[in-house]
Every structure is written in structure tokens, then in C-alpha cells.
Amino acid sequence: MREHQLDELRQELDEINLKLLKLLNDRAALAKRIGEVKQKQGINKFDPERERAMLETIVKHNDGPFTDDTVRYLFKQIFKASLDLQQTSQKKTLLVSREKQAADTVVDIKGTLVGAVKPQVVAGPCSVESEEQVFEVARALKEQGIELMRGGAFKPRTSPYDFQGLGEEGLKIMRKAADEFGLKVISEIVNPADIEMAEQYVDVIQIGARNMQNFELLKAAGAARTPVLLKRGLSATIEEFLFAAEYILSGGNSQVILCERGIRTYERATRNTLDISAVPILKNESHLPVLVDITHSTGRRDILLPCARAALAAGADGIMLEVHPNPAVALSDAKQQIDIPTFDTFIKNLRASRLLDEKPA
């Protein structure tokens, strides 16, 4: 009977399907183990040479009825699925990932918590210029109940002829002002050799956008025990940003704050393009706290408030902005810093929107 024959053939096919499934999963388990060995040895997961050699051997043994091209196509799909499996399991092992640690990391800056229930504001001048300047800003921060003061002493400037910062002298000024007003100091370090010196003065080491992939600096920050604020590179993808943070965590320093600061796009209406979607993506993919630098991302004073609101509404753990007693004469970023009365109004308006309140549980 024809029908009976069809049933029999189908039954045979069903059995082969199950055998294939078993073989595919055995192969996948083996590929996963190979991925783990590669991970340990720091070898790239994708090995085109090995793939080509495997395909050649397979095709050599192909007796049909599938054509060689079809066999190549089918096996390429299997290889791709195995590679995806290796990469997903690698992602899971990243120290920065949510899969690795479900609970939010809270960075404790001598009692000021970033990534806990209360969003934080980091404010201060672009560059440390004088004691008088920093003290004026520190006083303004204190009056507004802001605990984290920023200020650059080592400035990575586009032109070598622009003000390069006061160096260690600048860090001393920051420390003195912070101690006077009970604030914490965040300052950028550009040279791995300066980290130890900087730790005498700063509470958080900032790694700037231009140095996000300065791997020696990342390793040195990983070896330090001072919290690190890592800014997203000028054209860095979110994945590259997280790998940069991974360098610090894998070095043993778990106290890392991520900072979205805008990326390069074709748009010229703003200095950089604030990638607001990076905030929820980073919060989903990583347990690290996320800040948004509304000054460097926009380069514009007139849209600071809506951008701050957007950042906090998107789930940021705080914002960063530049404040200077007299922006017109600032030695760097004169066009984008805000003066103290504007800062006072900004903070009052932001507080009025309740976005700086403790987040609901």
C-alpha cells in the first residue's frame, strides 16, 4: 500500500530528525567547551581558517544527493549558530553584565552613593584655573546640596597650544576646596603613571572620552582602588564602551560609573549627539551606574534642562554639567559652561520636576 509506505518513510525521517537533533546538540556542547578554552587563552572566537578547513573536509566526503554548495550552506549555518552560542556565553561571563550580577552596583564615594535610590549631580568647572575660581564653584555646589565636584587638572585638548591644565597643582586646589565645603572630587587622569599621585587628592578618577580605549590607562585604573568614572568614547559603540569598563572590573576595581557624553554624528546643531537610548540599554545590559554629561553631549546651555530631565527620566543615576563663575573668560569650553546664578536656577528647576528625588522602590 502506497499510504503505508509513506508512513514508514516518514517514520524513518522522524527518527533521523531526532538523531540529527542529538548530533547537533552534542556538537553545540562541544563548541561551547571550545569557546571556553578560547576565552581562557584570549583567542578570537571566530576562526575563518578553521572554518574553511572544516568545510573542505566535509565537501570532500560529500557523496550527495546534496550538492557541494548546499552542503557548504547548511554547515555554514551550523557554524554560525555555534559561534553565536560561544559569543552569548562569553557575554554572560562579562563582569559588567547584568547576567553576571543582577543587583545594581552602588559606587560609594566616601559616603556619597551613585547608583542607589537618589540621583546625583556632578558639577564644576571644565578646568581648574585658580583657587578662587574653584572655591566659588564649591560654595555654590554646597548651597545647592550637591556633593560631587568635577574639575579638570589634566586637560586632553584638541590643540597642543590650548590650556593643558594645572596638573597636580590643580588637584591640590580641588582637594582643598572640597575639604572646605565637604564635597567629593572627580578629576580626569590621562597618564597611567599619575594615578597613584592623583589618589592622594581625588575621590573618583575620571577617564575621559578620548582615553576610553587607552588600555594601559584602563588597566592602571583597574589596579587602583579608587572609584572610576568612565566616559563613552567619541565614536564608541555601547559594546566597546562596556568592554572598556570590563578592563577596569577585570583588573579588580568594581567601583565603576559609566558616563554617556554624546557621540559624533553628522548633526551639527549640538556639539555631540546625546544618545539617550544608551541610558536604558546600559542599565539593562550592565549593573553599573550610569550618568549623563549634559554639557559635553550638547555643548549648549539653552537645552541643558530638558536634556537633564530626559536623562533622568530614561533611568540615569545622575547628571554631570560644567559650571564656571565667569564662563566668558574660562580657559576651556567657554561657550558651554554656565555661570552660578544660571546653575542655581537650573538645579531649582530640576528639583521642581522631582527628578532628583529618591527613585520609588
Ligand code: PEP
Ligand atoms: C571633561 O569632562 O572634562 C571632558 C574632557 O569630557 P569628555 O572626555 O567627555 O570630552
Ligand code: MN
Ligand atoms: Mn569641558
